[in-house]
Amino acid sequence: xxxxxxxxxxxxxxxxxxxxxxxxxxxxxxxxxxxxxxxxxxxxxxxxxxxxxxxxxxxxxxxxxxxxxxxxxxxxxxxxxxxxxxxxxxxxxxxxxxxxxxxxxxxxxxxxxxxxxxxxxxxxxxxxxxxxxxxxxxxxxxxxxxxxxxxxxxxxxxxxxxxxxxxxxxxxxxxxxxxxxxxxxxxxxxxxxxxxxxxxxxxxxxxxxxxxxxxxxxxxxxxxxxxxxxxxxxxxxxxxxxxxxxxxxxxxxxxxxxxxxxxxxxxxxxxxxxxxxxxxxxxxxxxxxx
Amino acid sequence: xxxxxxxxxxxxxxxxxxxxxxxxxxxxxxxxxxxxxxxxxxxxxxxxxxxxxxxxxxxxxxxxxxxxxxxxxxxxxxxxxxxxxxxxxxxxxxxxxxxxxxxxxxxxxxxxxxxxxxxxxxxxxxxxxxxxxxxxxxxxxxxxxxxxxxxxxxxxxxxxxxxxxxxxxxxxxxxxxxxxxxxxxxxxxxxxxxxxxxxxxxxxxxxxxxxxxxxxxxxxxxxxxxxxxxxxxxxxxxxxxxxxxxxxxxxxxxxxxxxxxxxxxxxxxxxxxxxxxxxxxxxxxxxxxxxxxxxxxxxxxxxxxxxxxxxxxxxxxxxxxxxxxxxxxxxxxxxxxxxxxxxxxxxxxxxxxxxxxxxxxxxxxxxxxxxxxxxxxxxxxxxx
Numbered sequence: 001x002x003x004x005x006x007x008x009x010x011x012x013x014x015x016x017x018x019x020x021x022x023x024x025x026x027x028x029x030x031x032x033x034x035x036x037x038x039x040x041x042x043x044x045x046x047x048x049x050x051x052x053x054x055x056x057x058x059x060x061x062x063x064x065x066x067x068x069x070x071x072x073x074x075x076x077x078x079x080x081x082x083x084x085x086x087x088x089x090x091x092x093x094x095x096x097x098x099x100x101x102x103x104x105x106x107x108x109x110x111x112x113x114x115x116x117x118x119x120x121x122x123x124x125x126x127x128x129x130x131x132x133x134x135x136x137x138x139x140x141x142x143x144x145x146x147x148x149x150x151x152x153x154x155x156x157x158x159x160x161x162x163x164x165x166x167x168x169x170x171x172x173x174x175x176x177x178x179x180x181x182x183x184x185x186x187x188x189x190x191x192x193x194x195x196x197x198x199x200x201x202x203x204x205x206x207x208x209x210x211x212x213x214x215x216x217x218x219x220x221x222x223x224x225x226x227x228x229x230x231x232x233x234x235x236x237x238x239x240x241x242x243x244x245x246x247x248x249x250x251x252x253x254x255x256x257x258x259x260x261x262x263x264x265x266x267x268x269x270x271x272x273x274x275x276x277x278x279x280x281x282x283x284x285x286x287x288x289x290x
Numbered sequence: 291x292x293x294x295x296x297x298x299x300x301x302x303x304x305x306x307x308x309x310x311x312x313x314x315x316x317x318x319x320x321x322x323x324x325x326x327x328x329x330x331x332x333x334x335x336x337x338x339x340x341x342x343x344x345x346x347x348x349x350x351x352x353x354x355x356x357x358x359x360x361x362x363x364x365x366x367x368x369x370x371x372x373x374x375x376x377x378x379x380x381x382x383x384x385x386x387x388x389x390x391x392x393x394x395x396x397x398x399x400x401x402x403x404x405x406x407x408x409x410x411x412x413x414x415x416x417x418x419x420x421x422x423x424x425x426x427x428x429x430x431x432x433x434x435x436x437x438x439x440x441x442x443x444x445x446x447x448x449x450x451x452x453x454x455x456x457x458x459x460x461x462x463x464x465x466x467x468x469x470x471x472x473x474x475x476x477x478x479x480x481x482x483x484x485x486x487x488x489x490x491x492x493x494x495x496x497x498x499x500x501x502x503x504x505x506x507x508x509x510x511x512x513x514x515x516x517x518x519x520x521x522x523x524x525x526x527x528x529x530x531x532x533x534x535x536x537x538x539x540x541x542x543x544x545x546x547x548x549x550x551x552x553x554x555x556x557x558x559x560x561x562x563x564x565x566x567x568x569x570x571x572x573x574x575x576x577x578x579x580x581x582x583x584x585x586x587x588x589x590x591x592x593x594x595x596x597x598x599x600x601x602x603x604x605x606x607x608x609x610x611x612x613x614x615x616x617x618x619x620x621x622x623x624x625x626x627x628x629x630x631x632x633x634x635x636x637x638x639x640x641x642x643x644x645x646x647x648x649x650x651x652x653x654x655x656x657x658x659x660x661x662x663x664x665x666x667x668x669x670x671x672x673x674x
Contacts, residue, residue, distance in 0.1 A: 001499065001503065002499050002500065002503055005495055005496065005499045005528070006495075006496050006499070008495075009493045009495045009496055012493070013492060013493060016492075110321065115320075115321040115322055115325040116322075116325055116326065116543055116544060117515075117516050117543070117544075117548060118544070118547065118548075119519070119544065119547040119548040119549075119550065121550060128527065128529065134528070135527060135528055135529035136527075137527045140527070206492060209492050209493065209523065210492045210520070211516055211519065211520075211548050213322075213516075215322075216490075218490075219488075219490045251493070251495075251496045254496035254497060254500075255496040255499060255500060258485065258500065259459070259485050259486045259487060259496070259497050260486060263488075
């Protein structure tokens with residue numbers, strides 16, 4: 001029972017980490033930059049969905065879709081305001097600028113949404129079924145399914161569509177892609193929109209299990225970055241699987257050894273894994289052609 | 291030149307007005323998950339200050355409340371406390387909900403010989419801080435006493451024999467781990483298990499599963515509103531419904547909204563309830579609260595009541611200490627606290643509440659067991 005329960009918890013949490021980490025992957029692959037405040041994008045997804053569904057009384061599905069659209073819009077803003085002005089000049093200040101924009105978003109939510117955490121009730125979270133003798137809520141099953149489905153969609157998009165192939169071309173050689181008529185800035189913008197969309201989806205799904213407040217994404221964002229590095233930030237499936245591994249490791253350590261060891265051991269294992277495999281579990285070493 | 295003289299006159303005038311008030315400082319969470327608790331403490335202090343000012347103030351001077359937000363963070367609490375002590379020159383400093391913040395402020399006030407009064411944070415080492423000259427007083431629950439009461443309540447109400455601990459992973463949780471272990475040891479008992487969780491944990495199922503597997507027949511819960519709600523939601527997902535005997539963390543916010551339909555299953559300790567028959571002091575304070583705050587229409591709106599009640603009594607007892615001292619000088623006010631005799635307060639009638647050995651005015655005989663019913667904190671069993 002102990003292990004089964006930990007596996008279910010770990011899969012749901014791991015999918016969340018994986019989804020956020022996919023956001024790191026998608027922008028890094030196209031532009032070698034990331035939005036370090038992915039946690040804030042996740043929080044925005046939950047806050048937008050809560051505001052539309054609870055405050056304005058919209059049905060959940062339209063509220064979630066509009067929230068995701070708003071998250072994508074936020075991604076475009078991140079790219080335009082906190083990334084492009086710096087990469088254009090060859091500066092690495094986008095590192096700090098994305099963090100700063102995240103802090104601005106967190107505080108803007110604190111002032112507008114309110115100081116108190118809010119409960120986002122969902123029938124998905126309260127309904128449950130029995131699996132191997134333990135109670136599992138529908139949401140705990142839905143989260144890994146949606147997470148893996150989004151990862152698969154990203155994979156199919158990049159392999160099967162013209163736009164996806166254009167993005168892959170940018171990944172391989174931005175200059176050559178530009179010469180072939182591919183709009184590189186647009187590809188990067190789309191990558192940022194997708195990145196925050198994934199984070200927003202994670203926020204909307206986690207909200208009924210958690211509570212909605214302005215700093216709900218901080219710890220998630222940090223863990224997701226560890227997951228992205230662990231998976232090898234250049235592999236989409238790699239970061240998703242690393243997310244699942246991290247989530248499962250966390251809950252198995254808690255269940256088998258006790259919560260006192262969770263953070264120490266899970267992050268220590270990340271360090272060990274990276275020491276043994278410096279490019280991450282599924283990443284490939286960058287080859288510099290001269 | 292005449293502008294300079296005018297500016298000087300204005301500055302002197304401002305200083306004179308300043309000198310007329312005794313500043314009362316408050317460092318508490320005014321934002322974030324504990325914002326409601328901070329507001330409750332503010333209201334308790336404000337009503338007491340209004341009452342004192344209406345009687346002519348203290349030492350011929352009016353009282354003035356100056357607040358700072360610690361955002362439930364020790365580092366920010368220390369900055370705020372320093373600002374209030376050294377820049378605003380408050381006579382007395384009141385603390386907030388969070389034990390880690392209060393623990394960070396304690397060494398400063400003891401070093402500076404300034405009075406620090408705790409109306410909420412219950413960590414045992416806040417008042418039992420080991421300082422030779424202790425300037426910290428408290429009108430609130432104390433962990434080690436609450437812990438004895440939690441064990442007693444679990445046995446009496448639920449006939450529990452093997453309780454497990456689920457504690458937030460911070461100094462407050464640690465303080466309670468020690469207190470609960472000591473309370474169990476005193477009765478020759480051991481906990482079914484001790485589990486910790488982070489304030490930002492989404493899922494506490496693994497920890498709770500360990501406790502369930504260890505045969506826990508009740509849970510001792512210690513955590514603020516958000517974390518406590520996460521425990522209740524995780525229990526719901528597991529379909530496990532053990533009795534939950536909690537410290538007063540759930541009282542600080544929208545617990546029913548966050549924890550969902552199982553919120554009433556948490557029985558938690560309080561020092562006061564505005565429901566039921568009130569003493570004349572209770573009636574007076576409730577009337578004053580309703581007059582001052584339009585959102586308070588009845589006892590159900592005074593929430594969390596414990597913050598209001600503790601802060602009210604703490605301010606009144608502090609006023610007596612200042613009066614006894616005849617000064618706002620820290621060491622003199624400290625002696626003034628020891629000289630307080632009988633005082634008919636809101637929580638109880640205090641009889642020499644403070645001595646050099648005892649800096650806590652409230653004990654287990656003053657606790658009330660409560661639960662959330664429809665967003666209101668009611669004594670257990672008052673309403674189904």
